[in-house]
Amino acid sequence: xxxxxxxxxxxxxxxxxxxxxxxxxxxxxxxxxxxxxxxxxxxxxxxxxxxxxxxxxxxxxxxxxxxxxxxxxxxxxxxxxxxxxxxxxxxxxxxxxxxxxxxxxxxxxxxxxxxxxxxxxxxxxxxxxxxxxxxxxxxxxxxxxxxxxxxxxxxxxxxxxxxxxxxxxxxxxxxxxxxxxxxxxxxxxxxxxxxxxxxxxxxxxxxxxxxx
Amino acid sequence: xxxxxxxxxxxxxxxxxxxxxxxxxxxxxxxxxxxxxxxxxxxxxxxxxxxxxxxxxxxxxxxxxxxxxxxxxxxxxxxxxxxxxxxxxxxxxxxxxxxxxxxxxxxxxxxxxxxxxxxxxxxxxxxxxxxxxxxxxxxxxxxxxxxxxxxxxxxxxxxxxxxxxxxxxxxxxxxxxxxxxxxxxxxxxxxxxxxxxxxxxxxxxxxxxxxx
Numbered sequence: 001x002x003x004x005x006x007x008x009x010x011x012x013x014x015x016x017x018x019x020x021x022x023x024x025x026x027x028x029x030x031x032x033x034x035x036x037x038x039x040x041x042x043x044x045x046x047x048x049x050x051x052x053x054x055x056x057x058x059x060x061x062x063x064x065x066x067x068x069x070x071x072x073x074x075x076x077x078x079x080x081x082x083x084x085x086x087x088x089x090x091x092x093x094x095x096x097x098x099x100x101x102x103x104x105x106x107x108x109x110x111x112x113x114x115x116x117x118x119x120x121x122x123x124x125x126x127x128x129x130x131x132x133x134x135x136x137x138x139x140x141x142x143x144x145x146x147x148x149x150x151x152x153x154x155x156x157x158x159x160x161x162x163x164x165x166x167x168x169x170x171x172x173x174x175x176x177x178x179x180x181x182x183x184x185x186x187x188x189x190x191x192x193x194x195x196x197x198x199x200x201x202x203x204x205x206x207x208x209x210x211x212x
Numbered sequence: 213x214x215x216x217x218x219x220x221x222x223x224x225x226x227x228x229x230x231x232x233x234x235x236x237x238x239x240x241x242x243x244x245x246x247x248x249x250x251x252x253x254x255x256x257x258x259x260x261x262x263x264x265x266x267x268x269x270x271x272x273x274x275x276x277x278x279x280x281x282x283x284x285x286x287x288x289x290x291x292x293x294x295x296x297x298x299x300x301x302x303x304x305x306x307x308x309x310x311x312x313x314x315x316x317x318x319x320x321x322x323x324x325x326x327x328x329x330x331x332x333x334x335x336x337x338x339x340x341x342x343x344x345x346x347x348x349x350x351x352x353x354x355x356x357x358x359x360x361x362x363x364x365x366x367x368x369x370x371x372x373x374x375x376x377x378x379x380x381x382x383x384x385x386x387x388x389x390x391x392x393x394x395x396x397x398x399x400x401x402x403x404x405x406x407x408x409x410x411x412x413x414x415x416x417x418x419x420x421x422x423x424x
Contacts, residue, residue, distance in 0.1 A: 059297045066290040078278040085271045
């Protein structure tokens with residue numbers, strides 16, 4: 001029986017992406033699956049499959065999809081696949097990257113600019129769902145998994161910080177997607193408890209210089 | 213006959229990545245290939261294949277490799293493929309991203325820190341060639357293509373700016389790879405003229421506040 005081990009950190013959306021992909025592939029039943037949520041590892045998530053080690057969540061997601069082809073994460077058609085990769089990358093770099101900068105920016109003026117930039121990216125993303133339940137269509141796929149921080153973590157970050165970037169009035173489509181995302185049966189299993197996440201972010205981001 | 217059109221900018225290593233991949237696939241002979249190097253396009257490179265449009269050079273490289281399987285750019289084995297993607301991403305984010313920040317940083321102290329950080333990434337990359345001619349082994353592949361800025365453009369940037377980050381004494385293996393890279397017959401065809409590139413960078417980076 002093959003051995004699959006995920007080294008992660010319970011707070012990390014990147015670790016949870018990989019956990020979600022492994023669960024979508026139903027690997028808990030098909031392999032000896034070990035999830036080890038331990039923050040001592042310097043670089044997480046790390047996937048170890050039959051002794052072979054790899055890092056970077058989006059790279060790992062591609063590996064999982066190629067290695068276990070059931071319940072596809074990426075479309076099979078090269079053009080649709082390119083689109084999924086494009087949007088996963090857009091979310092990673094522009095949306096998550098933008099939010100990350102905002103979270104740690106201590107200069108108010110600079111933060112205002114960053115919020116404006118990030119808002120533009122979210123407007124673009126809002127237009128991408130086009131009436132679909134998920135970015136992947138009827139089923140969740142690569143783009144949804146890549147967007148997990150937006151789907152769940154962002155709400156906690158906004159609550160802790162008072163940041164009002166993605167709200168129901170400004171982004172109704174995206175907020176509807178968030179509802180669908182957190183209600184998905186497999187996603188649910190891979191979300192850290194909201195109160196613990198709240199406490200963690202409060203401890204990390206709670207300095208008054210940062211609050212809105 | 214299929215139509216392949218690349219919209220790019222002659223200075224851009226990202227555009228040249230796609231041109232290189234198309235030429236490695238020998239598409240000039242197999243399709244109606246049009247390279248349009250015109251800086252008016254807001255976002256380049258853009259590949260248009262039979263009317264379908266896509267952006268982001270690394271995403272386009274994957275598409276090219278899936279659509280035209282001859283002369284593989286990525287390894288076929290999922291694990292080796294994951295490694296190639298990891299290193300391409302590492303080069304993009306850490307090496308190129310680091311160099312980009314250095315290029316535009318006007319604060320001397322801050323720049324010193326950025327150079328130190330980038331050097332660490334280049335030390336990691338130096339160790340990755342492991343006696344191979346190319347990152348792809350005997351043939352150039354995804355990682356080499358992703359590293360094209362390091363292979364050619366960086367030398368010009370260092371010359372213009374006086375930056376001495378990647379030198380023969382500090383990075384002999386990487387500099388040996390640069391020699392191999394620019395001597396590769398197909399790579400050669402996709403490199404902008406050195407004197408024109410020099411003039412372009414001098415015009416853009418030549419402000420005294422930036423020079424080393």
